Amino acid sequence: TQLLEQSPQFLSIQEGENLTVYCNSSSVFSSLQWYRQEPGEGPVLLVTVVTGGEVKKLKRLTFQFGDARKDSSLHITAAQPGDTGLYLCAVSNYQLIWGAGTKLIIKP
Amino acid sequence: DAGVTQSPTHLIKTRGQQVTLRCSPKSGHDTVSWYQQALGQGPQFIFQYYEEEERQRGNFPDRFSGHQFPNYSSELNVNAVLLGDSALYLCASSQTWSYGYTFGSGTRLTVV
Numbered sequence: 230t231q232l233l234e235q236s237p238q239f240l241s242i243q244e245g246e247n248l249t250v251y252c253n254s255s256s257v258f259s260s261l262q263w264y265r266q267e268p269g270e271g272p273v274l275l276v277t278v279v280t281g282g283e284v285k286k287l288k289r290l291t292f293q294f295g296d297a298r299k300d301s302s303l304h305i306t307a308a309q310p311g312d313t314g315l316y317l318c319a320v321s322n323y324q325l326i327w328g329a330g331t332k333l334i335i336k337p
Numbered sequence: 338d339a340g341v342t343q344s345p346t347h348l349i350k351t352r353g354q355q356v357t358l359r360c361s362p363k364s365g366h367d368t369v370s371w372y373q374q375a376l377g378q379g380p381q382f383i384f385q386y387y388e389e390e391e392r393q394r395g396n397f398p399d400r401f402s403g404h405q406f407p408n409y410s411s412e413l414n415v416n417a418v419l420l421g422d423s424a425l426y427l428c429a430s431s432q433t434w435s436y437g438y439t440f441g442s443g444t445r446l447t448v449v
Contacts, residue, residue, distance in 0.1 A: 262438075271341070271427050271440030272380070317379055323393045324370060325429070325438060327379035 232256060233318055235328035243336050245307055250331045252318035253300040261301045262325070263292055266315040275303075308335045341430050341441035349447045350418050356446060358413040362430030363439045368392075369411040370438070371403060372427040380427055386411050387433060415446075423448045 234253045242248055252261065260279040264272035276285050278294035278301060285292045289312075291304040305312055313335050319325040342361040350356050362369050368387045372380035382395035386405035400416045409430075415422055425445050429438040 269425075269445070270442050271429070273440070274437060277437070319379075321438075324382040324385060324395065325372075325380070326382070329379050330377075332377070 232326050233320065233328035235316075235318060235331050237331060238329065239332045241334040241336065242308060244309055248305050248308055248333070250303045250305075250316055250333070251300065252302070252328050254320075255299065257298050258320045259298070260321065261294060261298075262319045262321065263301070263303055264317045264319060266317060266330075267313075272317055305333075308333075310335045310337050341428055341439050343426075343428050343441035343444050345444060346442065347445045347447075349449060352419060352448055353417050356415045356418055358415075358426050358428075358444045358446075360411045360413070360428030360430075360441060362409050362411070362428075366430035366432055366439065367409050368431045368433055369405055369409065370429045370431070371411070371413045372429065373397070373422075374425045374427055374443070376424075383413065418446075418448045420448050422446060 236251045262277045263275045266272040276292045281296045281298045283294045289306045293302050315330045317330045318328045344359045370385040371383040374380040383397050384394040385392045389405045402414045405411045425443040427443045428441045431438045
């Protein structure tokens with residue numbers, strides 16, 4: 230059983246649509262990070278959320294940390310082909326513990 | 338400001354050979370972690386180095402070893418590589434007790 234469960238595993242939508250990716254756990258975390266990874270590249274940190282209920286916005290991306298700090302979501306508004314990639318959530322405890330990722334494809 | 342630099346970018350090895358991967362951390366970072374990422378999966382933690390010592394280790398066999406140098410750069414060594422070792426190997430650097438990790442572009446290892 231994975232510590233972090235991400236859903237959906239795969240999502241293919243048309244440009245302009247909205248989408249939400251989820252990262253869930255039964256454990257409580259002091260913080261949670263979201264990364265985006267393109268093929269053949271390392272993950273790039275998008276955001277770190279630390280406070281229960283926290284909402285952070287990064288242009289068309291909205292990140293939310295659950296009130297109980299057990300889950301998080303990433304919402305993309307008006308998705309663009311440039312948003313295509315693997316989205317990973319992770320928690321830090323000396324090492325980064327990762328979800329399996331959501332592979333997102335935005336079709337023009 | 339250079340981020341994390343990994344070399345080589347690609348490597349092809351025959352089963353049983355030994356490989357060495359290299360990582361230069363981001364300026365100001367003193368902690369280096371190594372991850373293995375199979376195709377279509379999230380990264381798996383191999384180990385972390387701080388002050389030239391292995392601080393934490395994931396569930397990887399002893400064939401995987403590492404080293405950190407006084408300038409904070411690091412090496413990952415894999416002895417007697419297996420077909421299953423084929424993956425993208427990622428190096429991440431950070432400042433101790435910091436949330437933020439910076440990743441390199443990785444080394445793609447193919448074992449044939």
